[in-house]
Amino acid sequence: MGYILKERKNQVSVAGSCSETIDCNKASLAGSVSQRACVFCGSRVVLYPIADALHLIHGPIGCAAYTWDIRGSLSSGPQLHRLSFSTDIQERDVIFGGEKKLKSALNELINLYQPKAAFVYTTCIVGVIGDDVEKICQLVEQEKGIPVIPVQSPGFQGTKKDGYRIACEALFKLTGRINKPTPPHSINILGDFNLAGELWMLVGYYKQIGVNVNCSLTGDGRVEDIGNAHNASLNVVQCSGSMSYLAVMMEEKYGIPWKKVSYFGIEDMSEALYEVARFFDDQEMMEKARELVRKEFARLMPMLQWYKERLAGKKAAIYVGGAFKAISLVKALRLIGVQSVIVGSQTGTKEDYEIIRKLCDEGTIIVDDSNPVELSHFVKEKGADIFIGGVKERPIAFKIGLGFCDHNHERKEALSGYDGMLNFAKEIYSTAMSPIWQFTKK
Amino acid sequence: MLLRHTTAKEIDRKALTINPAKTCQPIGAMYAALGVHGCLPHSHGSQGCCSYHRSALTRHFKEPVMASTSSFSEGSSVFGGSSNLTQAIQTIFTVYNPDIIAVHTTCLSETIGDDLNSIVSKAQEEGLIPEGKKVIYCNTPSYVGSHITGYSNQVTALVKFFSKSTPRKRNVINLINGWMEPSDQREIKRLAKLMEIRTIMFPDMTDSLDTPLTGTYNMFPKGGTTQEDLTATGDSKFSIGIGHDCTENACVKLDEKCHVKYDVIDTPIGLKATDRFIMSLSHHAGLGVPDIINDERGRLLDMITDNSKYLYGKRVALFGDPDMLVPLAEFLISMDMKPVYVVTGSESKYFNEEMGKMLKDIPGAKYMSGELADTFRLHQWIKQEGVDMIMGNTYAKYIARDENIPLIRIGFPIADRPGHNFFPITGYVGATNMVIKILDAFLEKQDQTCPEEKVEFQL
Numbered sequence: 001m002g003y004i005l006k007e008r009k010n011q012v013s014v015a016g017s018c019s020e021t022i023d024c025n026k027a028s029l030a031g032s033v034s035q036r037a038c039v040f041c042g043s044r045v046v047l048y049p050i051a052d053a054l055h056l057i058h059g060p061i062g063c064a065a066y067t068w069d070i071r072g073s074l075s076s077g078p079q080l081h082r083l084s085f086s087t088d089i090q091e092r093d094v095i096f097g098g099e100k101k102l103k104s105a106l107n108e109l110i111n112l113y114q115p116k117a118a119f120v121y122t123t124c125i126v127g128v129i130g131d132d133v134e135k136i137c138q139l140v141e142q143e144k145g146i147p148v149i150p151v152q153s154p155g156f157q158g159t160k161k162d163g164y165r166i167a168c169e170a171l172f173k174l175t176g177r178i179n180k181p182t183p184p185h186s187i188n189i190l191g192d193f194n195l196a197g198e199l200w201m202l203v204g205y206y207k208q209i210g211v212n213v214n215c216s217l218t219g220d221g222r223v224e225d226i227g228n229a230h231n232a233s234l235n236v237v238q239c240s241g242s243m244s245y246l247a248v249m250m251e252e253k254y255g256i257p258w259k260k261v262s263y264f265g266i267e268d269m270s271e272a273l274y275e276v277a278r279f280f281d282d283q284e285m286m287e288k289a290r291e292l293v294r295k296e297f298a299r300l301m302p303m304l305q306w307y308k309e310r311l312a313g314k315k316a317a318i319y320v321g322g323a324f325k326a327i328s329l330v331k332a333l334r335l336i337g338v339q340s341v342i343v344g345s346q347t348g349t350k351e352d353y354e355i356i357r358k359l360c361d362e363g364t365i366i367v368d369d370s371n372p373v374e375l376s377h378f379v380k381e382k383g384a385d386i387f388i389g390g391v392k393e394r395p396i397a398f399k400i401g402l403g404f405c406d407h408n409h410e411r412k413e414a415l416s417g418y419d420g421m422l423n424f425a426k427e428i429y430s431t432a433m434s435p436i437w438q439f440t441k442k
Numbered sequence: 443m444l445l446r447h448t449t450a451k452e453i454d455r456k457a458l459t460i461n462p463a464k465t466c467q468p469i470g471a472m473y474a475a476l477g478v479h480g481c482l483p484h485s486h487g488s489q490g491c492c493s494y495h496r497s498a499l500t501r502h503f504k505e506p507v508m509a510s511t512s513s514f515s516e517g518s519s520v521f522g523g524s525s526n527l528t529q530a531i532q533t534i535f536t537v538y539n540p541d542i543i544a545v546h547t548t549c550l551s552e553t554i555g556d557d558l559n560s561i562v563s564k565a566q567e568e569g570l571i572p573e574g575k576k577v578i579y580c581n582t583p584s585y586v587g588s589h590i591t592g593y594s595n596q597v598t599a600l601v602k603f604f605s606k607s608t609p610r611k612r613n614v615i616n617l618i619n620g621w622m623e624p625s626d627q628r629e630i631k632r633l634a635k636l637m638e639i640r641t642i643m644f645p646d647m648t649d650s651l652d653t654p655l656t657g658t659y660n661m662f663p664k665g666g667t668t669q670e671d672l673t674a675t676g677d678s679k680f681s682i683g684i685g686h687d688c689t690e691n692a693c694v695k696l697d698e699k700c701h702v703k704y705d706v707i708d709t710p711i712g713l714k715a716t717d718r719f720i721m722s723l724s725h726h727a728g729l730g731v732p733d734i735i736n737d738e739r740g741r742l743l744d745m746i747t748d749n750s751k752y753l754y755g756k757r758v759a760l761f762g763d764p765d766m767l768v769p770l771a772e773f774l775i776s777m778d779m780k781p782v783y784v785v786t787g788s789e790s791k792y793f794n795e796e797m798g799k800m801l802k803d804i805p806g807a808k809y810m811s812g813e814l815a816d817t818f819r820l821h822q823w824i825k826q827e828g829v830d831m832i833m834g835n836t837y838a839k840y841i842a843r844d845e846n847i848p849l850i851r852i853g854f855p856i857a858d859r860p861g862h863n864f865f866p867i868t869g870y871v872g873a874t875n876m877v878i879k880i881l882d883a884f885l886e887k888q889d890q891t892c893p894e895e896k897v898e899f900q901l
Contacts, residue, residue, distance in 0.1 A: 028489060030513045030526040031533030033482075038490025060549045060584035061459060061787070062466030066494035068837070079444050082840075088459040088813060089585045094553060101457035108458050113447055124488055124550040125585070128519060155488030156514035156550060372508065373538065376659050391497050396506045401657040440657050 008032075012374075015357045015364040023368070033371045035319070035392050036346050038155030040123055041067075042163020045409065046242050047119055047151065047170060049193050050221040051075035054115035056085045058102050058133065059123030063155075064088075071409045073193045075220050076200075080113055089125070099131050106140045106148065116223035117147040119170060124155045147223070149173050160321075161241060161347045168246035171217060171226060175250065178227035185280055186214040188232040188256075191243035192263070194219025195409065198416040202263055205417060209288040211276055217243065230254040234279055236261055236272070241322040241347050262324060263416040264424075265332030266300060296418040307425040308337040314432050315341045317384040319370060319393060320407055323348025323356065329388060329407065330359055336425045338432075341382035344370045372396055386432045401440045403431030444840045448818065450825035460818035461837065463761045464787025467582035469495040470592030471546035472509055473621070477645025478600065479666030480541035482534060483509040486527055486556065487548025502855040503624075503651045503863060508661055510534055510543075514550060523551050524561045531565050535572055540662060541669060543577045546596065549584035576669070578603040588788040589854075590687050590763055593621050597692040600644060604672035607700035614678040615727055616702065617643040618692050620685020620709055620765045621854070622868065624652040624665075629866035630684070630710065633720065636734055639727040642671045642678060652863045676700035680726040684719070685709045685765030686792045709765050710868045711876075712773020713742065719869075738870040745874060746777055749881050752901075756884070759783040759841075761820050761834040762853035764793035764811065770833070770852070771800055773873065782829060784809040785820045817841065831883065848883035850876075 010023035028034040044067050047055065057064040064086030075081065087105045089098050106118060118140070122133050133150045141148040151170045153163050187206070192199045199219040206213055214232040215225040235247045235258035247258035259279060261272035270293040277286040316338050318329050323345040330340045343356050344367035356366055365378050376396060379387065387397035390408030397404040405427050407415065413423040468485055472495045475483035485492035492511035499507040510533075512518070512526040527545065534543055545558060558579040562571075571577055580599035582592040597618060617634065619627055624647040631648070634641045649665025675681070681696055683689030683706035693704035705726065710719035716739075724731050746753070756779045760767055764786050771781040782804060784797055789812030801807035808823055817834070821841050824832070828845065832838050835853040842849035856862050866872035885901055 028511075028513045029529070029533055031484075031510050031530030031537075032513070033508055033510050033538065034489055034513065035493070036489055037493040038488045041490045041493065060466050061462050061464060061588070062469070062491070062494065062549075062584050064459070065462050065465035066498055068461065070497075079446070082444060083447075084459075084461050086459045086462065087457060088462070089549075090813065091583070091586050094549075094585050104456045105458040108453065108455055112449075112453055124514075124519075124548070125553045128550065128553045154519075154550075155490040156519055157516055159489075372506065372659075373661060391500055392493075392507075395500060395504055396659055399506060399653070399655055399657075400659045401655070440655055 011368040013366045015360040015362055015366060028369055036369060037160050039158050039163040040153040040155045042160035043151050043153040043167040046164055046167035048081055049073035049218045051078040051081045052116045052222050054109055054113060054118040055081060056109060057121045058087045058126055059089055061086050061088045063123045072195050073219055074197050080115060085109060094129050097129055097131055099136055103136050110144050119149050119151050121151045121153050127154050147174060164242040165245045171246055172249045174226045175229045178224060180228045182214050182231045183212045185210060186212045186232045187234045187236050188215045188229050189213055190217045190235050190247055191238040192219045195411055196414040198414045201414060201417045208292050209273055210285050238263055262328040264328035266421050267331050268328045269417050300418055300422060303422060304336055304425055307429050312337040314338045314385045315383055316386045316388060317342035317379050319344040319375060319389040321346050323352030327355055340364060341384055342378045376400060386428060405431055443844050445821060445844050448821045450822060452822050455814055459816050462787050462816050463785050464588035466584035467587060467592030468546050468548050470589035471580055471582045471596035474593045474596035474645045475544035476650055477647045477666055479668045480662045481544050482538055482540035484543050484545045485509055486512045486523060486545050486551045488514045488550060491548045498855055501857040505651045519554055522554055523556045527561050528565055531570050531577060541575060545579040546582045552583035590788045594688050594691050598695050600672055601692050601695045605676035605696055605700050606673050607676040610677060611679055612677045614640045614642055616675045616678045616681035617641050618681055618683045618689040619645055620688030621763060623862050624648045625863055625866040626868040629869045629872055633869050636732055637723060637729055639723060639729055642675050644672055678702055682722055687764045687790050708769040711769040712873050713776050714772055715769035716869055742870045742874045745877060752881055752884055753777045753779050756831060757782045757829040759820055759824055759829045759832045761785040761817055764788055764790035766853055768793060768796045780804050782807045783820055783823045785815050786811045787815055848887050850879055850883060
């Protein structure tokens, strides 16, 4: 494995081999072609789906330009989150400070759009040039009477994961502002971003078993709902890497317990419903959940069997943002006869990687914060047929003749829940079995 | 309505950009460096910058885009990024082994004052740069100019670091590319080849960002201007800079450094700009224009006249980069269309002068460049008095949808359609492609929305 950087050796491990735990949660080595992003990116993706809030980026134009409507987080109402707002910092602002500019930008925007709240993201140089963003936010908040929340997310101050934490702190500030009566059995959904309308499917499942979704953080999110989030009985957290900070904070302050779930794949989706039913200790709810699972299972299995027969023996490489998602993917792929031979993530924890090691077949390569060179070697070594990853991996996968499934921000099909499993199977099948590969593979 | 909040009345904005028509410098430097063979662009800043630029370029080209980052941390912002860059140089040559590392800065490394010259010199002294390998660099502070500035700075750096003048002058013309698609550059190469002119093109993204699927992945694709060619640009007899804002500085630098005279021309988009390009090539190479090129021009003219009634008087809104907008507006005017609103987020004197001249006879026409010139403003203008068509990057589609007008995708980024990588818009052939697209868009809309009794077989 000469293509693995010496310094990265401990970030790669093989299931079933030596018992060393994987080294993770560390900064990328300078000079690597890392697939990772920055603190700002982490904060921005978590808060982005709040559709009736203003998202103003204080910094040079790039940070606003690159995050302009790049995430398919659907909104059932306002579309304000899909616009790009920037203070477009210029050289003179670097010299004289950008506070005045920020204040007038905020005022102009609030007058124009009448948002329910404003998030002000600080980027790399804002702290360095000494702008007091907290102060400006306070001032504008008083003048305009809406929450104006600074999101201190200079890119260099850690990893994308730190950005998640900062976003959670910002969200936390919005909670507890409103008290609306909530029906019994109310939960908050944390960590679903309503990509391709996935949240709406989940809300439907919960409704069927008698659970009310009080607030979604943050898919199809609304400021007012977040203000009332503290009145739910339970926080159900998906994509734990990004949102468990918030769950912990809400548990401490409001005493709301939380559960970690995954909505991906039949197994995990069903377990999520059972978990919630167990929490409410409600026999009727549990029965409804069982009924729903039975019904969906009976509906899906014959269709999945069709895919399984055809996909049997195919091998997949997984490289995604969060490790929890990777775990679900391994299980879901198994269900349709596909073996995971490489499993990696950008932000996994030791515990996540331990679960993956136990879950995967012997010989599976497990990797943290990988790069294209490593990944393309791994893929060759293990003879993968399909790659599951994000935008930067896609063209490499295709170039080396692999099928590809986008399981990141840019997915266009809902992949959560029962219908999502079917979509996933279809997507894997269509890419792995495409007739085009007969013209490329030797 | 995605942009339901856009009001016709222009609000008074002092410090606010909404839906920009530009992005920041470093991505321009990264793009230009990808047009050099065996070169790895390196972003000296936080990880996010590099990641965003790679993602943005990948979405547009649907190609792997490789670049490394200095991965700044809290410590770098306090102590400077010199140790990050030194470490990065070692890592890159050990693992990825490019021939050249092209370092560009970011807002953060500029603000904390990293001196690339001294960091790289020190790395050289300490033997961290292997024999025959090169580390070049340019400054691209994100808070100055736009991606176009960054592109220009990188291209100028290529001259600064590579071009050499020897006593042996060669009968070669340098073609210095502005920001264009690989397909546009391929077309320009084809024209030069038809004229049997020896050229060195740089940067050259053909076979770098439009590579075929072969079943293998090469981190450094076969395309890109080679180091030898870059060095030899100093011995060429003449340079043609294609696109003012992107290439003028490089032309000037090459003249200063190696006394290669130059001509800066518009990107050959449309009839007149392509005429000027062909004439400049022909004149400076001392070679004639072959019939095959004249025929291409003739076929373009033929197509325009065949369809002129569908083009006449059509009001068009445009946004993008200055080097594209100037010849594009000129071309539309040549076809009796009216480019009524033209916007670029990149501050440009050349754009302002040319637009001022071109649009003065079109009543109500407006143009704007630089800060506060964004697509929100363009949309407000459209709301004040409508247009028949919008031309711009993928972000134009929200406006097109809200206003129910056809959209021609042109510029960067185009993230939702293929095609720009295959069909050039440069040269007479490229102009033909564009006219076909324009006509298709108008006529398709007419066929789908006109009353049933007015659907006609023959148009």
